[in-house]
Amino acid sequence: MKLYIRNMVCIRCKMIVEQELKRLFLHGIIVELGEIEILENATAVQLDELNTALLKYGLELMDCRKSILIEKIKKVIVEMVHYIDDPEKINFSNYLSKKLNHNYTYLANLFSETVGVTIEQYIISHKIERVKELLVYNELSLTEISYKMHYSSVAHLSNQFKKTTGLTPSYFKKLGTHRFEGIVNP
Structure with a gap:
């Protein structure tokens, strides 16, 4: 499952995302700036928990195609x-x-x-x-x-x-x- 994250622009951001994935028992196959790929299909509850945790660090899950493209441009x-x-x-x-x-x-x-x-x-x-x-x-x-x-x-x-x-x-x-x-x- 591929997920896109707004404002993920440095190595520290990647570490935060990896930490939150582990906390939620999700396995990140790829954790890159602005996007991650996880092994499992995350549930809606897991995605909501992940987004809530990421918001504390100024990061946010995205689902809008244009927003995703903007973040890719920034990346x-x-x-x-x-x-x-x-x-x-x-x-x-x-x-x-x-x-x-x-x-x-x-x-x-x-x-x-x-x-x-x-x-x-x-x-x-x-x-x-x-x-x-x-x-x-x-x-x-x-x-x-x-x-x-x-x-x-x-x-x-x-x-x-x-x-x-x-x-x-x-x-x-x-x-x-x-x-x-x-x-x-x-």
Whole structure:
């Protein structure tokens, strides 16, 4: 039995779902971001209990086809931005269309109508969150981060970062470094 879950976007979410499945004596064959496959056909009571438990963590079972597609779009974007380390340029619209087997215009219109932001805006917000993580880790230079995150230049990354956060990447990095120093050396 395949189930779809809204807002399931990280490894912690997967752990929560696995924990709740075990609690309900359901056996997850596959637990991926946004979807799970269980061995049994869950009863209505089990599904209701699972949904109630998941709601406590901001997760929710879905049954509407459009909602499921929206969550799949979000999942693919999260995977593209946070988990694909391929330095080659990715054409997001082609990648989404191919991965989800739908016309990009349809996906973009559905996403905008439902979520209230464009796919491009959603991608940018996730890219900036990823850039923040990489800046705080302090393992890569801004040039390397720009390349890794598929920006055309450091200037493009810096402009988009400032437009989104109100801060320059270097100032953000400085703030993050001071925050961590304060934790280590109170």
